[in-house]
Amino acid sequence: MKAIILLGAPGAGKGTLAEGIRSKTDYIHVSTGDMLRAAIKAGRETGLEAKAYMEAGELVPDDLIMRIVGERLSQGRETDQYMFDGFPRTTEQARLLDETLAKSGAKVDQVFLLEVPTDVIVSRLSGRRICKGCGAVYHVTNIPSKVEGVCDQCGGELYQRPDDSEETVLNRLGVYEKQTASLIDFYDKKGVLIRIDAGTNPQAATAELMSKLA
């Protein structure tokens, strides 16, 4: 088993880069945010537990996150290669991930830190729009759809994630600084941290990451 992590503030482009890498490699994209949103949509117990935290831009408790990640990994095979996006987000999650991987003789191989200036992040998140039908991601000024509010690909309605409102974005950034940024040091000390300039465009950041992928 192989494991890499995309680390970075909300809006750093982790999901976009992950999709770019997934399409070019055998890595399986594991996004805890996507898994939680799917659980909410399906009305599952984990979704109900997570909903209020997510809407407030707070972190969901570590034990719930480890439950969904553990379940996902237990469905996999020994040869799988995982790319974690939005996970881990606390040092406790990072420690528990190490423990989980160690059971299969695996470890975190590389951690890519996506570096983006804060003003770029706020504008990216508050302008982000997502298609209700197919999940395609747009931005009101950077990647506008041809017809406002309508998906180019499937004609679905575009919406703003409830936690992308400006107030919640600022809270999410505060939570990142307080609870997640310490992971930079955690993985740097292990010698697995690689910094990627993700402040310009996703194609350049994906190419830089691909060139550093071991």
Ligand code: AMP
């Ligand atoms: P994301 O899509 O990664 O921005 O995640 C959206 C929201 O889901 C976050 O603001 C948290 O409320 C929750 N979430 C996702 N992943 C985690 C995680 N690893 N730990 C705690 N909360 C998470």
